[in-house]
Amino acid sequence: MRRRLYFMLPDVPSARALLDELLLARIEERYMHFCAKDGTPLPNMPEANFLQKTDLVHGAESGMLVGGAIGLIGGALLVLFPPEGVRLQMIAVLVAGIVGALFGAWASGMVAAAIPNSRLRAFQAGMERGQVLLMIDVPNQRVREIENLVESRHPEARFGGMEPHIPAFP
Numbered sequence: 001m002r003r004r005l006y007f008m009l010p011d012v013p014s015a016r017a018l019l020d021e022l023l024l025a026r027i028e029e030r031y032m033h034f035c036a037k038d039g040t041p042l043p044n045m046p047e048a049n050f051l052q053k054t055d056l057v058h059g060a061e062s063g064m065l066v067g068g069a070i071g072l073i074g075g076a077l078l079v080l081f082p083p084e085g086v087r088l089q090m091i092a093v094l095v096a097g098i099v100g101a102l103f104g105a106w107a108s109g110m111v112a113a114a115i116p117n118s119r120l121r122a123f124q125a126g127m128e129r130g131q132v133l134l135m136i137d138v139p140n141q142r143v144r145e146i147e148n149l150v151e152s153r154h155p156e157a158r159f160g161g162m163e164p165h166i167p168a169f170p
Contacts, residue, residue, distance in 0.1 A: 002031070002137040006160030007150055008126050012042060015132040018154050019045055022136065025149055031137040035120065037127045048135060052117065059112020060105045067104015072097040123160060133160070 009015040015034055022032060033048040051057055075096025079088050116124070123133045134157075138146050143162070150157050 001140050003140060003143055004163040005136050005138060005143065005146060006123065006162070007134045007136070008123060008158040008160050009132045009134060009154070010156050011130060012036070012040065012045075012132055014154065014156055015042070015134060016045060018134060018150065018157065021149065021153055022146070025146070027136065027138065027146070033135040035123075035127065035133040035135065037130065040130070040132070042132070048133075050113075052135065053120070055112040055115040055117050056109055058118065059115070060109035063104035063106070063108025063112075064101045065104070067107070068097050068101030070104070071100015074100065119163070 007018070009018060019029075019032060019034075023029065029046050032046050033052055034042050034045045035048040035053065036042060072093060075093035078096065079090060079092050082088050120133065123131075127133055136146065147159065150159070
């Protein structure tokens with residue numbers, strides 16, 4: 001299990017120096033994601049991807065829950081009050097729930113893909129001023145160690161919080 005830590009760094013050279021420190025601390029590059037104002041070059045630094053910059057994951061999760069619930073309710077109503085001459089089985093409720101969940105995830109995901117990540121809203125003002133956000137995914141047992149490393153070697157870095165869990169696929 002990993003936790004995502006957020007750090008705001010004053011500029012790109014400071015972010016690059018922290019990247020090197022974390023690599024020496026045996027944190028793999030694939031677990032580090034840098035995010036800056038659009039147009040800011042981040043040379044040889046792993047940038048945050050589309051899933052991390054947008055609310056796609058959160059939107060798809062919400063849509064799946066709402067769509068699944070509506071599908072289950074619709075399927076139950078369809079079984080209880082079937083159309084004339086049609087005899088439906090209880091499997092129709094399950095099918096309607098699955099179809100509703102898939103449609104809800106797709107529809108909400110499409111909308112959320114155009115919205116900036118709500119988790120990054122607190123860091124947006126700093127990024128507009130030229131600061132760089134580092135999102136780093138670390139194992140639970142190394143959280144304190146990484147916080148101490150950043151605090152001791154990069155006092156200019158501001159700790160931005162910790163996410164309780166990391167989504168499985170972004």
